[in-house]
Amino acid sequence: MSTTLLRTIQPNQFSLLGTSLLRRRRSNNFSVRSCGSQTTTTHEAKQSSPTRVAPKNHKSNKLDEILRDYEAVIGIETHVQLSTLTKAFCSCSNNYGSYPNTSICPVCIGLPGALPVLNSKVVEFGVRLGLALNCDLSLKSKFDRKQYFYPDLPKGYQISQFDIPIASGGYVDLDIPLEFGGGHRRFGITRVHMEEDAGKLLHSDTGDYSQVDLNRAGVPLLEIVSEPDMRSGIEAAEYACEMQRIARYLGVSNGNMQEGSLRCDVNISIRPIWQAEFGTKVEIKNLNAFSAISRAIDYEISRQALLYNQGKADQIVTETRLWEEGAQKTVTMRKKEGLADYRYFPEPDLPEVILTKEYVDSIRASLPELPEAKRRRYEAMGLGMQDVLFLANDVSVAEYFDAVIGKGAEVKLAANWIMSDIAAYLKNEKLSINDIKLTPHELAELIAAIKDGTISGKIGKEILFELLAKGGTVKGMIKAKDLVQITDPVEIEKMVIQVVSENPKQLEQYRSGKTKLQGYFAGQVMKMSKGKANPGLLNKILLEKLNAKD
């Protein structure tokens, strides 16, 4: 039975995240070294016209050769918008999608005389994330003002943290999916600091005016700065993915990239593999999906490597580039003339942030099991990496799975049910695992009922969908629908005898060598039993009867 289930698994088919990972590879114009030949194969497979394949293929190979001589150095700045009830420094509600300028007050629109007051949840979330990223916490940190003029910045400065961030010096562990080469990675975290978001500018279609929406002004953010430890688009995308996962596990953010709750800016430079110094750093913005991160980086690596290769390295300049999703390339947004001077100085309106050891310990004690710990635990349970990554990807799925096995269900069976039928159902119905009516307890019951032979696997599948949609108990449903498997040999034998005697023609054919007809008989018996006959027993008795020399 379990083998049947296993065969239905399509890697990443139902993955909540995996689809985007797949997609980004397909539209890749350049292959990436770390992905190996796999990417190239995909790329070639997509080419429908052979006349186009040849030159492109040629070019691709040439680029591959060039890329072999360069190494990319990538760091990421991630802005995580916190899901606090209120904003960072005032009591305005923090909800995405409100009508423009309805969630504002004198403080967050910077009226004269208004003062910021720190929301303690921001500190709590900062500590949570800092601990989750294995950082050292600053027991005494402070806020600073970062100053620049822009219409979406009401006070003319952003309240941020400059020289003493709340957390620093951490790392994150993650697993690269097998289809991208697999392997375990550790990326350094330079710092995590608290700051406020700016508002939004809405530009008119004609371009002759802009409107300012300050609902987002003052919404709390945690900025996570990574070490320049990543070397490929895939690594960077996986890093960003892990940031989202951790934020969701911790409950500090919904991590939604489309809404801008998770924003990644990439810093990238490349250098010839024999060179120790870093190359010129370019920043890429407007990365609204993990796939965009990966593709933008791969594009940028190729662009810079080609420039190097053509002796035009001087054309790589310190600048901010925008990823254009439509054109699938990066374009210059602004060239930086020297370093911007933000004239940071300590925010005099806010006292220092003092954390006590007890406070930090209490938060540490309340941390949930984090993705990396879950993955290692699942791995130790004997699950394959594919399963491990699937289950640990979404905190709700992981919690569901944990609850099911907590009720005593067999690990591999529980994983299979969740990853195949339940995942398919969720995908079709566009639901999350929290929406289904089937409790982990009942799934465990279902698995147990099949395993101990109370019901057949087939019936199990049938009632699964009813349980998912309507709820109820497995036991109750088995009883109400009279679904208990028939395991009494006498009863099965009766049905077999009846079927065999009612089909003399087929019996004759069978006995004259058409043994395939066994399936026909089995089907008839199963039909008569309304699907409840134990298949093993049925086949055994059937064979006896069919082959009996009477």
Next chain:
Amino acid sequence: MLSTLQPPRSLSLLPLRRFRNSKTIVSAASSTTSVISPPQSQILTTRRSLLSGETTAVEIAKSYLSRIRLTEPQLKCFLHVSENVLKDAQEIDQRIAKGEELGPLAGVLIGVKDNICTQGMPSTAASRILEHYRPPFDATAVRKIKELGGIVVGKTNMDEFGMGSTTEASAFQVTVNPWDLSRVPGGSSGGSAAAVAARQCMVSLGSDTGGSVRQPASFCGVVGLKPTYGRVSRFGLMAYASSLDVIGCFGSTVADAGMLLHAISGYDRFDSTSSKQDVPEFQSQFLSMDHFESKPLNGVKVGIIRETLEDGVDSGVRSATQEAASHLEALGCVLTEVSLPSFSLGLPAYYVIASSESSSNLSRYDGVRYGNQVMAEELNKLYECSRGEGFGGEVKMRILMGTYALSAGYYDAYYKRAQQVRTLIRKDFKAALEQNDILISPAAPSAAYKIGEKKDDPLAMYAGDIMTVNVNLAGLPAMVLPCGLVEGGPSGLPVGLQMIGAAFDEEKLLKVGHIFEQTLKGSSFVPPLLANVP
């Protein structure tokens, strides 16, 4: 311009009826028929007359409004006079008629500096960039005053955003000194000080970043009280230099300033820098003279700051300060001279810190959301023109200085160093206040000077802040009260004595100040202008 500010004949020729120079105390006492009685608290007098039914809040308000009508054309203390004064007074009278509980400030007429937000009433910080701006909320201090029955008379003139020491840097008008209409009232809270001196209101709110309450109090002969940093919420005070700004109080008596401070003090959840320290009941300090012992300040240790009496201080001011010290000694105080070695470092450190913070605090005035907006073709032009036309020269100069001081490469040399000086100053004060209960000094190196005299010499004007800025850097409470008069004007010019206390010990300042004031015979600090104003 000066000629238009000359007092009208009827006012300038007033007889010196209610005024005597402190130097002539003895002869004055013997030569005048009427003995000068110690100043009376306006707040307590108002309360008494309202409760006794002797007069009504409307009557009182009318008399003040008529005084404003008479004197305002010359003095120009107010940028806006409230249309609701009589209506507010009527409400008080109705409460009295119904026998309802009266707040401690019921019927008290209060001027509010224009950089303190008053809901629905213009609040511009005397800047073009906020011309016609009406805030949607009251500053916490104003809200508390209203809750206690106080009536906001109007918004007083000031140097734009508090940047100045003469009130000449107002974008709208020049306030003159009621003691001599050709002189400045001091600043930046010049309007609030002059309005109380001219009895246009009973008490007023000012703000003090580097002496902006204390110096004009000295120039106008009123009491100016700068509380400890954090004692009064800054919520609703338009920030100049956040780490130095405090809201302060003016009154014609120590008791009035103290009672007003009590009303506005206390922790405010809208200001994270406000303190949770208990606010003591100051009123017990304001005993009437009949209860004074012969040496009512016996054993109080007073340190006179040596560095404040050195070169650069007018001789008249120096001798008035020394006489005030002698008076304190006569009251039983133990007087010693103390030295604050870091004293002279304060002024440059203050200007670096204040300018730096102001360059940041004033960034919000960009013409985008409120205030003066100059339409422009592109964004940077909009900023340039809105700010260029909205801010006055002094403000622009300080923004430039502050921007420079905070710039990469200069931060350590200026801002960071200034903060180190600040630490030194705090330490010196702390040591001096461990040895003494209070410290005294002049409030300013001179009495009020002529309008225009220092307008084109900012360094000379900044130097005038030398007595006061250190107190802000240390965050300490200080009070200035009139202690004497010097030559100048039609009938002499007042000089203030500054008393500095330990953090959150306003109580001691008020106690010493009250006794000092009530026993300072011979001087009644009412400007000559008022002699024939009802």
